[in-house]
Amino acid sequence: MNAAINQKPSLIETVIRKRLLGKGFLVAVALLALWKLVISFLAGPTIFMQQVVNGFQLGFVYALIALGYTMVYGIVKLINFAHGDVFMVGAFASYYAISRFGLNTWPSKVLPGLPVWLSTAVGVITVILLSMVTCALIAFTIERIAYKPLRNAPRISALITAIGVSFFLEYFGALPMVFGPNFVTYQRPFPVVEWVITTSGISQLPPGVAPPDNSLIISNISLYIIIISVLLVFLLNFIVMRTRVGKAMRATAYDKPTSRLMGINVDGIISVTFAIGAALAGAAGVLYAIAFPQVYFVMGIIPGLKAFVAAVLGGIGSIPGALVGALIIGEAEVLSAAYISTPMRDAVAFSILVIVLLVRPTGIFGEPSREKA
Amino acid sequence: MSKRLLAIVTLVLVASFILPACGGGAGGGTIKVGLLAPLSGAVPTFGVSTQEGTTMAVNEWNAKGGVLGKKIELVVADSQCSADPAVNAANKLIDQDKVQYIVGEVCSSASIPVSEIVNQKKVVQISPTSTNAGVTVDKNGVVKPFTFRACFIDPFQGLVMAKFASTKGFKTAFIMYDQGNDYTRGLAEAFEKSFTQLGGQVVGKETYTKTDTDFSAILTKVADSKAEVLYLPDYYNIVNLVGAQAKDKGVTAVMMGGDGWDSADLDVKAADGGFYSNHYDPGDTRPIVQDWLKKYGAAYKDDKGQPKVPDALATLAYDATNLLIAAIQKAGTTDPTKVAEALAGISWEGVSGTITFDAQHNPIKAAAVIGVSGGEKKFVESIAP
Numbered sequence: 001m002n003a004a005i006n007q008k009p010s011l012i013e014t015v016i017r018k019r020l021l022g023k024g025f026l027v028a029v030a031l032l033a034l035w036k037l038v039i040s041f042l043a044g045p046t047i048f049m050q051q052v053v054n055g056f057q058l059g060f061v062y063a064l065i066a067l068g069y070t071m072v073y074g075i076v077k078l079i080n081f082a083h084g085d086v087f088m089v090g091a092f093a094s095y096y097a098i099s100r101f102g103l104n105t106w107p108s109k110v111l112p113g114l115p116v117w118l119s120t121a122v123g124v125i126t127v128i129l130l131s132m133v134t135c136a137l138i139a140f141t142i143e144r145i146a147y148k149p150l151r152n153a154p155r156i157s158a159l160i161t162a163i164g165v166s167f168f169l170e171y172f173g174a175l176p177m178v179f180g181p182n183f184v185t186y187q188r189p190f191p192v193v194e195w196v197i198t199t200s201g202i203s204q205l206p207p208g209v210a211p212p213d214n215s216l217i218i219s220n221i222s223l224y225i226i227i228i229s230v231l232l233v234f235l236l237n238f239i240v241m242r243t244r245v246g247k248a249m250r251a252t253a254y255d256k257p258t259s260r261l262m263g264i265n266v267d268g269i270i271s272v273t274f275a276i277g278a279a280l281a282g283a284a285g286v287l288y289a290i291a292f293p294q295v296y297f298v299m300g301i302i303p304g305l306k307a308f309v310a311a312v313l314g315g316i317g318s319i320p321g322a323l324v325g326a327l328i329i330g331e332a333e334v335l336s337a338a339y340i341s342t343p344m345r346d347a348v349a350f351s352i353l354v355i356v357l358l359v360r361p362t363g364i365f366g367e368p369s370r371e372k373a
Numbered sequence: 374m375s376k377r378l379l380a381i382v383t384l385v386l387v388a389s390f391i392l393p394a395c396g397g398g399a400g401g402g403t404i405k406v407g408l409l410a411p412l413s414g415a416v417p418t419f420g421v422s423t424q425e426g427t428t429m430a431v432n433e434w435n436a437k438g439g440v441l442g443k444k445i446e447l448v449v450a451d452s453q454c455s456a457d458p459a460v461n462a463a464n465k466l467i468d469q470d471k472v473q474y475i476v477g478e479v480c481s482s483a484s485i486p487v488s489e490i491v492n493q494k495k496v497v498q499i500s501p502t503s504t505n506a507g508v509t510v511d512k513n514g515v516v517k518p519f520t521f522r523a524c525f526i527d528p529f530q531g532l533v534m535a536k537f538a539s540t541k542g543f544k545t546a547f548i549m550y551d552q553g554n555d556y557t558r559g560l561a562e563a564f565e566k567s568f569t570q571l572g573g574q575v576v577g578k579e580t581y582t583k584t585d586t587d588f589s590a591i592l593t594k595v596a597d598s599k600a601e602v603l604y605l606p607d608y609y610n611i612v613n614l615v616g617a618q619a620k621d622k623g624v625t626a627v628m629m630g631g632d633g634w635d636s637a638d639l640d641v642k643a644a645d646g647g648f649y650s651n652h653y654d655p656g657d658t659r660p661i662v663q664d665w666l667k668k669y670g671a672a673y674k675d676d677k678g679q680p681k682v683p684d685a686l687a688t689l690a691y692d693a694t695n696l697l698i699a700a701i702q703k704a705g706t707t708d709p710t711k712v713a714e715a716l717a718g719i720s721w722e723g724v725s726g727t728i729t730f731d732a733q734h735n736p737i738k739a740a741a742v743i744g745v746s747g748g749e750k751k752f753v754e755s756i757a758p
Contacts, residue, residue, distance in 0.1 A: 047597055054589035071600040183610040185640040191623055211596065212621040219621045293611065293643075295619045302584055337590035342581045343552055345590075 005198065009216060014194055019156035026355055040339045046214045051330065051338040057222045057291060059330020060229035064284035065307030066314070066322035067236060068277030070262045075253045075273045077155060081162040084304015085169035086278045090131040090285025097127050097184055120190045127189055129227070129243035130287045132279035139278030143271055173297040182329050186293040193220045225287045225362065232283060233323055236276070250275055255319075306333075306349070313353050315366025328352065403446040404439070404707060406697065409464035409487060410690075419479045419686050423501060425475055425673055426690030428685065430698070431605030433668075440702045452478050452487075459483035461492050473497065473700070476694050477684065481505030488520040494668030497716065499523060501693040502686055509734040519713050521734045523725070527556055530631040530650040531563025531606065533740040533756050537648065538602050538629060539571040542589050546573055547600035547626060549591060549615065550570045551607055552580035553756065554633075559644060560606035569606075579620035588615050592622040600626045608633040609640075616643030619731045635685075635743075644745045648753065650728045652685045653725040654741040655751030665691065665724045685725075692723035726755065 015021060041048045065087055072080045099102040104123035107114055146165050150158045173179040196204040196215040211217055240246040240268075251259040253268045260266050288303060289295050306329055314325025329349050336348035356364060394474060408427050412420040431447045448470045452459035459478050465488070466472040475498045478484045484503035491498040499521040500508055506527075509520050538546060546568055548563035565575050572604055576598045579591045592615070595603055603626040605615055612634055619628070620643070628647035635651050654755065655666055669687065670680025683691075700716035720729045726738030739757040743750050 044597075046486065047593065050593045051590055054587075054593060057589065058587050090670070182713075183638065185613050185638070185643070194623060196623075205623060207620065208601065208625060210625045217623045221621060292614055292617075293640075294586070294614050299586070302586075334587070334590045338594065342579055342585070342591060345422070345585075 023359065026359060029355060034149075036339060037335070040335075046216055047338075051217055051334055053218060053222060054224065054338075055334035056327065057225050057329035057330075057335065058334060059327040060225050061284050061288045062303065062307045062310050062327035062330055063323045064229055064232060064280045064287070065303060066311040066326045067233070067319065068281045068310040069308050070316050070318060070322040071249075071273050071277045072240055072312070073311070074268055075249060076158075078148070078158050078162065079308070080274075080277075081159070081304075082142060082165040082169055083277070083281055084302075084307070085173075086135050086142075086300070087281040087285045087288070087304060088173065088295075088297065088300035089138055089169065090135045090282030091171070091186075091289040091299065092285075093134040093282065093288060094127050094189075094286040095184060095295050097130050098189050099187045100177075103127050103130065108167040116349070124189050124224075128283050128286050133282075135282030136275040136287070137277040138255045139274045140271055143274040147274075148267065170298050170300075175238035178296075179297055181297060183294055185297045186289045186295050187222075188290050188293055190220070192312050194218070221291055225291060228283065229289060232280060233319070236280065237319060239276070245269070245272060309350065309353050313356055315360075315363030319364040321363055321365030390575065403444045404475075404701065405446050405448055405470060406694070407463075407470065407472035407475040407477070408447055408449045409452040409459060409462055409466070409475055409483070409651060410449065411454035411479055411483070412451040413448075414451075414455055414458070416454050416480070419454065419502075420451070422684050422686035423477070423479055423690040425669070426501070426692075427694045428689035429672060429687075430691045430694035434695075434698050440698050441705070443700065448701070450467070450474055450481050454480040454483055456483055456486045459602065460486050460490060463487045467491075467494050467496055471699070473707065474697055476500075476501065476690065476697060478503065481508055484508045484522075486519050486553045492517045492519045495709050497520060497521075497697065497713050499693045499697050499716070501613060501689040502620070505643070516733055518575075519709065521696075521716055521730060523689050523696060523723070523728065523736060524652055525740065526735050527559040527631075528563035529735075529758070530740060531560040531565075531604075532567040532646070532758060533650045533742070534560075534606075534629050535564045535567035535571060535573070535602065536758070537742050537754075537756055538604075539573055539648075541627075542671070543597070543599045543601040544573055545576045546602040546604055547577040547579075547595045547598055548575060548604045549579050549581065549588075549595075549607075550605070551583050551611070553582060556631075556633065557607045561604065564604050564606070573680045583611070586614060588618050589622060592619050592624055595619070603628045604630070604631060606631040606633065607634040609675075611636055612647075613638075613640040613643045616640065616645075616647070620698055625727065632685075639745070639750070641745055641748045645747075647745045649743055649745075650740045650756075652740065652741055653688045654752040655682050656743075657741055657755060657757070658752075661722060662724055688724050692725050693730065695723060696721050704758055726757070727751060 040119035065083065069080065069085050104127050107119035107122040107124065109191025142165055146161050147158055148319060150161060150259055174181040195202050195218050196205045196211050197218065198215040205211055205217065240249060248264045248269045251264055252266050256266055307326060310329040311322045313328060332349045332352050333345045337345040340348060377700060386613040394517045408424060410420040410423040414716060428447060431445050435438055435444050448466060449464050450462035452462045466475060473496055475496060477500060478487055479502050481503040485507050488498055497519050501523045503522055504524055504526050508522055546741065548561050548565055569575060569701055575592060576602065579594065581591065603624065605612060605628055607630065612630060616628060628644060630649040632651045634649040665683065669683040673681040675681045696716065696719065699721050700712050700719055703719060704711040704715035717730055717734065720727065728736045728738045731737050737758055739755040741755055742753045744753040
């Protein structure tokens with residue numbers, strides 16, 4: 001027996017024991033991807049930058065949804081599969097606000113003297129706030145009715161309930177007197193403006209005119225999505241890290257029974273967490289519908305799934321993780337659609353998830369029992 | 374009392390069996406045409422339009438004294454746009470009603486099994502609107518001698534739009550299609566082939582899946598390719614999404630598509646400046662079209678009592694029925710084999726264009742090109758292959 005231990009392990013044994021094959025494969029894949037990116041960048045730097053901008057536009061929307069998944073998971077260890085459908089409700093709420101009630105135009109009606117950009121901005125922010133409040137109320141109700149009674153039940157029960165709530169929201173929404181089962185064209189609350197960035201500077205691109213060669217096109221839609229998402233992420237970070245509610249949320253995530261003993265209203269904090277996550281999904285719904293102007297009752301499934309993947313990739317439970325994970329998924333999707341093949345976009349995005357989880361099972365920022373929100 | 378009631382009921386029942394049988398027995402003076410239409414099931418409105426179109430055609434022939442000196446009698450059977458009910462209805466028409474000619478079915482999935490029966494029993498079938506290639510040709514590529522259709526098949530629309538694009542002077546095109554959908558792939562392939570033959574150049578081709586909503590990556594490539602035409606032969610929901618995003622990405626190419634665009638839900642702002650092909654358009658100024666609109670509007674009213682505008686289903690059913698009866702007249706006999714031969718060689722001016730048949734029993738006729746501009750869909754021109 002001693003003799004066996006003292007024997008020097010053969011090369012094959014070393015490879016197997018240290019899992020070198022798997023690691024080597026991962027390194028090879030990573031190098032291949034990097035090489036592909038560099039080649040693509042050199043082949044057409046402006047096109048590449050344009051695709052990166054496209055990826056950010058998608059990634060920031062995913063980030064807002066992913067934050068809801070990650071917060072709820074962090075505090076009650078529940079994967080809230082109804083989250084994508086709350087996102088859908090947010091999109092529809094803004095659709096009705098804009099198309100039926102013209103809520104985005106109220107500032108120009110009430111205060112006609114305001115400059116156009118200001119009244120548009122105030123109108124759009126009102127619409128987003130309305131969607132956020134609607135979604136927060138819905139999530140609060142769902143939590144009270146469907147999840148709270150199951151707080152001490154096995155985790156699988158709550159998970160199945162979440163799937164049930166998801167189906168309920170989808171097919172209740174599909175009823176003709178609710179949202180209806182059809183594709184609905186979404187009316188954007190502001191006109192689209194495009195700017196072209198060239199080596200000679202920035203200028204506005206009139207509609208119907210082809211952009212000049214080697215120019216980067218940025219529309220106000222991309223800008224709004226990025227600015228609003230970043231603001232909301234900072235706001236969330238502030239709430240979690242700097243306020244009493246945030247402190248209570250972190251305490252609840254860390255240890256529920258002890259938090260209760262310390263006088264924290266744990267159930268109330270959980271409800272607030274659900275509501276904040278849903279409000280972010282509501283904002284995401286509006287931004288997504290503005291970028292891809294069509295709403296329908298199952299529109300939340302795919303973005304919800306991708307955002308969930310993003311949250312896991314970033315390390316579920318971590319706020320910066322959700323943001324980084326979502327940006328990686330958004331970029332991976334768009335860049336693989338641009339440089340590999342469009343039908344492969346999801347395969348590539350999900351392969352990145354698998355590869356990252358092989359190397360870091362808790363995700364990029366995932367450190368269990370730390371930084372939970 | 375109850376005995377008398379029973380006697381009356383029995384009498385009525387017996388009478389109801391005998392009387393129609395008498396009618397059938399004395400039917401030597403009429404030519405029976407069967408209609409297979411989905412009057413119930415998933416698409417009953419298709420059935421109603423089809424029945425109205427066929428009835429109009431039969432009534433017009435009868436008003437002119439029928440065909441071969443005999444009146445035409447229309448026998449309607451509900452086929453539900455589905456294989457089994459359609460087969461049962463076809464068997465009933467052929468065996469019980471002794472029909473030798475069938476107009477129908479509307480749906481390809483029902484027309485194909487019916488075509489198996491009619492070719493066995495030597496009954497002439499003409500489908501007004503089934504676009505699947507397998508309706509007139511069997512699995513081994515052999516043409517079914519007794520089956521025809523009045524509508525063009527999917528790839529034909531690709532050819533028409535390629536011709537339209539090249540007559541407009543466009544030289545470069547970018548094609549986008551759904552890889553998992555035979556309809557869009559068929560149109561895209563036909564467009565590419567014809568456009569290249571006509572001297573155009575396809576500068577890019579991209580596929581997507583039907584659940585995609587973010588088309589930014591593809592559209593950035595379209596803008597970069599500087600293509601003059603973006604051919605997108607998909608349904609209106611994809612057109613709405615792509616159209617709106619294309620304008621954000623600086624795409625200036627003219628969008629073109631097929632009859633999948635033809636919907637009240639097409640976003641006319643997103644598709645602004647685009648063109649699509651369709652079977653027929655009420656805006657067509659040919660006298661035969663305007664005459665058809667008037668006749669149909671006089672015969673049928675909508676819910677509000679206004680004259681109805683015939684849709685593509687009614688129009689193609691009207692054309693299909695006319696073609697069939699014209700073939701009987703041309704054959705000069707009621708023998709279905711002779712009628713099928715006459716139909717294969719016919720040239721008939723229908724509402725949806727002057728129709729002749731190719732070797733696969735598919736019609737060669739013009740398609741309508743419709744333009745979207747200023748929030749309206751307007752007939753542009755009729756393009757013959």
